Amino acid sequence: xxxxxxxxxxxxxxxxxxxxxxxxxxxxxxxxxxxxxxxxxxxxxxxxxxxxxxxxxxxxxxxxxxxxxxxxxxxxxxxxxxxxxxxxxxxxxxxxxxxxxxxxxxxxxxxxxxxxxxxxxxxxxxxxxxxxxxxxxxxxxxxxxxxxxxxxxxxxxxxxxxxxxxxxxxxxxxxxxxxxxxxxxxxxxxxxxxxxxxxxxxxxxxxxxxxxxxxxxxxxx
Amino acid sequence: xxxxxxxxxxxxxxxxxxxxxxxxxxxxxxxxxxxxxxxxxxxxxxxxxxxxxxxxxxxxxxxxxxxxxxxxxxxxxxxxxxxxxxxxxxxxxxxxxxxxxxxxxxxxxxxxxxxxxxxxxxxxxxxxxxxxxxxxxxxxxxxxxxxxxxxxxxxxxxxxxxxxxxxxxxxxxxxxxxxxxxxxxxxxxxxxxxxxxxxxxxxxxxxxxxxxxxxxxxxxxxxxxxxxxxxxxxxxxxxxxxxxxxxxxxxxxxxxxxxxx
Numbered sequence: 001x002x003x004x005x006x007x008x009x010x011x012x013x014x015x016x017x018x019x020x021x022x023x024x025x026x027x028x029x030x031x032x033x034x035x036x037x038x039x040x041x042x043x044x045x046x047x048x049x050x051x052x053x054x055x056x057x058x059x060x061x062x063x064x065x066x067x068x069x070x071x072x073x074x075x076x077x078x079x080x081x082x083x084x085x086x087x088x089x090x091x092x093x094x095x096x097x098x099x100x101x102x103x104x105x106x107x108x109x110x111x112x113x114x115x116x117x118x119x120x121x122x123x124x125x126x127x128x129x130x131x132x133x134x135x136x137x138x139x140x141x142x143x144x145x146x147x148x149x150x151x152x153x154x155x156x157x158x159x160x161x162x163x164x165x166x167x168x169x170x171x172x173x174x175x176x177x178x179x180x181x182x183x184x185x186x187x188x189x190x191x192x193x194x195x196x197x198x199x200x201x202x203x204x205x206x207x208x209x210x211x212x213x214x215x216x217x218x219x220x221x
Numbered sequence: 222x223x224x225x226x227x228x229x230x231x232x233x234x235x236x237x238x239x240x241x242x243x244x245x246x247x248x249x250x251x252x253x254x255x256x257x258x259x260x261x262x263x264x265x266x267x268x269x270x271x272x273x274x275x276x277x278x279x280x281x282x283x284x285x286x287x288x289x290x291x292x293x294x295x296x297x298x299x300x301x302x303x304x305x306x307x308x309x310x311x312x313x314x315x316x317x318x319x320x321x322x323x324x325x326x327x328x329x330x331x332x333x334x335x336x337x338x339x340x341x342x343x344x345x346x347x348x349x350x351x352x353x354x355x356x357x358x359x360x361x362x363x364x365x366x367x368x369x370x371x372x373x374x375x376x377x378x379x380x381x382x383x384x385x386x387x388x389x390x391x392x393x394x395x396x397x398x399x400x401x402x403x404x405x406x407x408x409x410x411x412x413x414x415x416x417x418x419x420x421x422x423x424x425x426x427x428x429x430x431x432x433x434x435x436x437x438x439x440x441x442x443x444x445x446x447x448x449x450x451x452x453x454x455x456x457x458x459x460x461x462x463x464x465x466x467x468x469x470x471x472x473x474x475x476x477x478x479x480x481x482x
Contacts, residue, residue: 134464135318135463137463175314205275208274
């Protein structure tokens with residue numbers, strides 16, 4: 001039984017695993033090891049998930065395995081907006097009902113879901129897959145910026161909405177994009193930054209408050 | 222131990238942040254009395270966060286912390302300076318990030334150095350005032366090296382200890398500073414050091430910032446001094462500072478835009 005652990009030796013993560021797992025059947029040990037690689041999953045959670053799967057009906061387990069395979073095989077990046085999609089171009093890019101003159105630039109695919117949930121945007125998207133983070137060595141070349149510029153060249157686009165996160169990396173990314181896109185004669189806008197709904201004024205930091213003041217709006221009658 | 226977690230308050234400059242779990246961040250803070258410390262900030266990636274806006278990198282803040290098992294946890298925060306002008310100008314911001322990253326890489330944890338805190342704060346303030354971004358950054362590099370125990374030798378030749386003649390000499394990071402012509406053969410990574418380059422480096426090492434800011438530095442001389450300091454820092458850290466690549470990228474883009482116009 002001991003020799004089944006020889007394969008587990010190597011990386012630090014595996015060494016850590018070795019301390020926590022008692023003698024386990026090799027296929028189960030392997031499954032635990034695979035779960036342990038996932039974000040937010042520690043050794044105990046990995047064990048719990050693996051033992052849960054062990055007791056699961058065969059059909060359900062197969063369906064899960066199939067889903068994992070399918071997501072890797074059938075999901076691709078849309079060649080236009082870089083969103084994850086099953087069909088290329090994606091549904092938003094190929095929709096006839098959506099405006100084609102406005103592109104909303106976001107950091108991650110999940111941001112599209114958030115904006116779509118708001119139900120107040122009818123244009124196109126572009127996913128950067130990250131944000132410029134100079135201290136982590138993530139520069140413009142690591143993002144889908146060249147693809148965005150290619151889309152701009154079609155001449156169809158009249159406005160780009162920068163919807164990167166309102167934190168340091170997101171702001172840096174927006175400033176960089178604005179430098180690149182403004183000279184092309186396209187209107188560049190940034191999502192308003194200000195007070196969150198349901199928040200308390202007294203807890204707002206001064207940058208947020210200053211921006212909220214600058215972006216104040218007329219009340220209708 | 223009292224029943225409640227021990228609370229304390231400190232001023233801090235926020236050097237950097239890393240994501241942790243679903244909505245948390247680990248911050249690296251530079252404080253005047255505790256040196257460089259890590260702190261956990263919970264829930265700051267949600268839009269309803271009350272702390273998040275205050276805890277952006279490069280902010281000068283007062284934080285209230287609770288001692289935790291691992292990193293201490295931020296329980297309250299107030300911004301003292303957000304350096305807004307620097308933050309909203311990509312060129313200045315990238316230089317501020319460079320200063321923060323260099324501080325993070327060169328200083329050890331839990332070793333306090335008030336001069337280093339003061340130096341970083343002054344540098345961010347100078348960047349925020351927008352005057353002489355690169356001068357402020359070079360001065361910062363030289364003084365930080367000094368305070369961290371990596372002061373480059375610029376008085377004498379590191380080989381023969383003789384005073385340097387006012388001619389072209391060399392700067393060799395691996396040897397720890399300036400080298401005369403006689404000692405240079407066989408030294409790796411050396412670069413030519415002009416008499417003006419040497420003067421400027423010495424001024425950065427010994428003069429005040431105001432002395433330095435008064436000097437009008439031609440571009441080629443600024444380039445030379447930047448290259449010397451950069452290669453010295455890479456030698457000390459045994460790696461590059463990530464933010465430097467972005468500063469260069471912006472410069473290249475700027476130069477290209479100027480050509481196209």
